[in-house]
Amino acid sequence: MAERKQNWYTRFVKWFGPSLFIETGNPRVDAGGGSAFTLFSSTKRGRKFSLGMKESGVVQLNADSTLEIVAGQDNNDGGQDILINSRNGAIDIKVSKNGDVRISGSNVSISADAAIDMKARVIRLQGKDEISLQAPYIHSRGKKGNLVPKTWGQVATFGTYIGVDKFDSFIEKGLQQAAGIVNEIDDLAPEFESLAGKAGDLAKGLGDSLPGMADQLSGVTGQLSSLAETAAPQLQSIAGDLAPQLQSIATSPEVTQLGAALQEQAGAFANLGKGLVPTGY
Numbered sequence: 343m344a345e346r347k348q349n350w351y352t353r354f355v356k357w358f359g360p361s362l363f364i365e366t367g368n369p370r371v372d373a374g375g376g377s378a379f380t381l382f383s384s385t386k387r388g389r390k391f392s393l394g395m396k397e398s399g400v401v402q403l404n405a406d407s408t409l410e411i412v413a414g415q416d417n418n419d420g421g422q423d424i425l426i427n428s429r430n431g432a433i434d435i436k437v438s439k440n441g442d443v444r445i446s447g448s449n450v451s452i453s454a455d456a457a458i459d460m461k462a463r464v465i466r467l468q469g470k471d472e473i474s475l476q477a478p479y480i481h482s483r484g485k486k487g488n489l490v491p492k493t494w495g496q497v498a499t500f501g502t503y504i505g506v507d508k509f510d511s512f513i514e515k516g517l518q519q520a521a522g523i524v525n526e527i528d529d530l531a532p533e534f535e536s537l538a539g540k541a542g543d544l545a546k547g548l549g550d551s552l553p554g555m556a557d558q559l560s561g562v563t564g565q566l567s568s569l570a571e572t573a574a575p576q577l578q579s580i581a582g583d584l585a586p587q588l589q590s591i592a593t594s595p596e597v598t599q600l601g602a603a604l605q606e607q608a609g610a611f612a613n614l615g616k617g618l619v620p621t622g623y
Contacts, residue, residue: 361385372396 352367368377375397384390389406396402414423414595426433437443443482467473482489507608 353369354367355363355365357363363380364381365377366379368380370376376488378395378397380392380394382390382392391405392402393404394402411424414421417423435443463492484490
């Protein structure tokens with residue numbers, strides 16, 4: 343592509359001393375097109391300032407150092423000192439390198455007809471007295487923090503395709519059934535109380551009867567002890583009377599001679615003590 347010819351004869355420069363000049367008709371073309379005019383100034387240290395307008399209509403204001411805009415010295419309090427009005431399009435404020443964008447004042451108001459979007463790695467809101475959120479619908483979404491939804495259904499369905507309304511409806515139905523069971527248990531409570539009362543009366547009756555039964559058993563034990571004490575001397579007396587009589591019978595001649603007679607008749611009775619079986623039969 344052939345290089346565009348530059349007509350330097352249309353260029354006009356007027357100097358106002360060594361630090362200021364005005365230029366028009368500069369044929370050099372950049373992103374904004376050719377230069378309609380440029381007001382250029384520099385300091386003895388080489389810090390430059392320029393105000394210019396491109397053929398495309400873009401107006402540029404550049405300063406190597408600080409650019410300060412001050413107005414309103416003679417205005418009334420509460421008036422409007424500086425107005426920036428964009429008829430069509432956006433207004434961009436950008437910090438190219440490390441730096442902050444600061445807006446300060448007694449009251450700072452930001453209003454929008456549609457939406458206000460704030461995006462950052464960290465967003466902090468701090469109020470000395472109050473932070474108020476007012477809207478027909480306010481919601482928050484996150485994984486941690488005290489603004490994360492706290493309902494169990496929302497936590498259980500977070501990040502899933504299950505609708506929290508369906509889940510909450512299911513849980514509510516289960517709770518209603520559980521409440522019905524609890525009501526039935528409450529209805530049975532009087533019967534349980536009646537059974538408990540009867541059991542208490544039975545236990546009380548047994549408790550009242552046991553002392554009497556213990557007294558009766560104690561009386562029977564006493565009678566048995568008394569009977570044993572009474573019968574023991576009588577039994578000892580009977581044993582003392584029978585023992586001499588039995589001894590007299592065992593040592594009588596009749597018993598002792600019976601043994602000798604049996605020995606003499608051994609031929610007729612063999613195996614005495616083994617059944618008294620006669621040998622001749």
